[in-house]
Amino acid sequence: MSDTPSKLPEELPRNVPEASPPTIRLEEVHKTYDLGEVKVNALRGVSLEIRAGEFVAVMGASGSGKSTLMNILGCLDKPTRGRYFLDGQDVSALTKNDLAKIRSHKIGFVFQQFNLLARTSALENVELPTIYAGVPVAERDHLAKAALEQVGLADRAGHFPSQLSGGQQQRVAIARALVNGPSILLADEPTGNLDSRTSVEIMEILQKLNEAKGLTVVMVTHEPDIAQYAKRAMEFRDGRMRRDVLVQNRQIAAEVLPTLPSVDEDGVEALGKDASA
Ligand code: ADP
Ligand code: MG
Numbered sequence: 001m002s003d004t005p006s007k008l009p010e011e012l013p014r015n016v017p018e019a020s021p022p023t024i025r026l027e028e029v030h031k032t033y034d035l036g037e038v039k040v041n042a043l044r045g046v047s048l049e050i051r052a053g054e055f056v057a058v059m060g061a062s063g064s065g066k067s068t069l070m071n072i073l074g075c076l077d078k079p080t081r082g083r084y085f086l087d088g089q090d091v092s093a094l095t096k097n098d099l100a101k102i103r104s105h106k107i108g109f110v111f112q113q114f115n116l117l118a119r120t121s122a123l124e125n126v127e128l129p130t131i132y133a134g135v136p137v138a139e140r141d142h143l144a145k146a147a148l149e150q151v152g153l154a155d156r157a158g159h160f161p162s163q164l165s166g167g168q169q170q171r172v173a174i175a176r177a178l179v180n181g182p183s184i185l186l187a188d189e190p191t192g193n194l195d196s197r198t199s200v201e202i203m204e205i206l207q208k209l210n211e212a213k214g215l216t217v218v219m220v221t222h223e224p225d226i227a228q229y230a231k232r233a234m235e236f237r238d239g240r241m242r243r244d245v246l247v248q249n250r251q252i253a254a255e256v257l258p259t260l261p262s263v264d265e266d267g268v269e270a271l272g273k274d275a276s277a
Contacts, residue, residue, distance in 0.1 A: 021088060022049035023184065023216055024073060029082035029092075031068050031239075042068040044239040045082070052183065055210045055217045057227035057247070060236035066220045067188055069236070073218060074109050074186045075099040087183075104133045108177025108185045112192035114169040116161040116176075122148065123157040126175045133180050147175035151205055167198035174205060185209065187219040191226055197260045203229040204253035229253055 031043040042065045050056055058066050071077040072084060075091060078099070084092040091102060103109075116125045126144040135143065148154050151171040161169050170190060177185055187206070191199035207229060209215040219230060227233045228251040235243035 020051050022085070023052045023087055024048070024050040024218075025085040026072075026079075027083045027085075029072065029079040029084060031065070031072065031077070032080045042239055043072075043079070046239070046241055047082075048234070048241060048244070050216060050218065052216050053210070053214045055206070055229075055231040056219070057230035057233045058218060058220045058236065059222060059224070059227055059233060060242075061222070064236040065239040066236055068239075070109075070186050070188045070218070070220055073184075074107050075103040076109070100132075104129060104180055106182050106184055108174075108180070108182040110170070110173050110177050110185065110187040110190045112189040114161070114166075114173045114193075116169055116172055118161055120160070121157065122153065122159050122161070122164065122172045122175075125161070125172055126179050129176060129180050135180070143179050144175070147179040148172070150178060150209070151175045165198070166194050167201055170194065170198075170202055171205065174202075178209070182215075184216045184218070187217065189220050189222070191221065191223070196225075197257075197262070199223075199226060200229075200253050200256055200260060203251075204257060207253050225251075 026046050026048050029043055029046045030041070033040040033042055046065075046069065058069065060066050068077070072079055075086070076099075078084075079092050082092065083090055086102065086106065089102075091099065094102070116122075117128070120128075123141070123144050126147050127140045130140040130143055145154065145157065148157055151174050153168060153171050153175065156164060156168060156172075159168075161172070164172065170193075174185075174190075185206070190206075191202050194202065203226065206217050206219065210217050217230070219226075221227055228247060228249065230247055231250060233243070233245055233247050234241055
């Protein structure tokens, strides 16, 4: 079998300025998990480039290698073979320590399960990465508050995760991902645990960060509706990229939200006049 991804008829030229160097570049990346008796080839020769300011949706069936890809992009794991250039630097050969340093300054990570510390306030959850990054104590609080403000949760700083809705918890997790001022935000199924309106609210935040701040966003989703909010969509199958297209009829979350029924804090649909929309 060829390692070259098959080009489907609907493949379109990507709408990115060729002049800017890629912020992310993978060259023939393989990842094999060695389980002793069995070896799992989670990625089988992935080459791709993502430029600053792109918003990419990564799609594909369960087990197709999406999370493995994200962990490599996020410097949480290293390729078994192949190279990863992050802002021109070959990071595939760095030590764990050096990877952690790069990660804490360049990359924010958001997960499906939010991964907030339960007995810790929203503000303290958001502050945590500033501690690892060695930010002086005096600045941490200010940075964390600013990040919470960016996701519209400044008024919930003192709340614990159990006192927040799923959507609010994910917004805290996004604030935590932003607090060290990364240039890349990686989100692995960020709406996987959220209802459809709340999912669009999260897309509104990601689109705003992408447009207003030029943040590069790479988001895994298996929901085609959610991929419509990205600018570019890739599809993975069996550890290979099978499709890489410009999103057609891109959705703008800020325009879609007013057309959706509103949901109160407990996730119950409001019975207002728009509830049947
Ligand atoms: P996806 O996110 O698309 O569902 P993953 O990247 O999680 O896919 O998994 C790709 C393949 O690698 C699957 O066969 C999965 O079982 C395997 N895999 C993922 N993580 C590990 C791991 N830590 N150890 C062993 N196998 C793994
Ligand atoms: Mg996954």
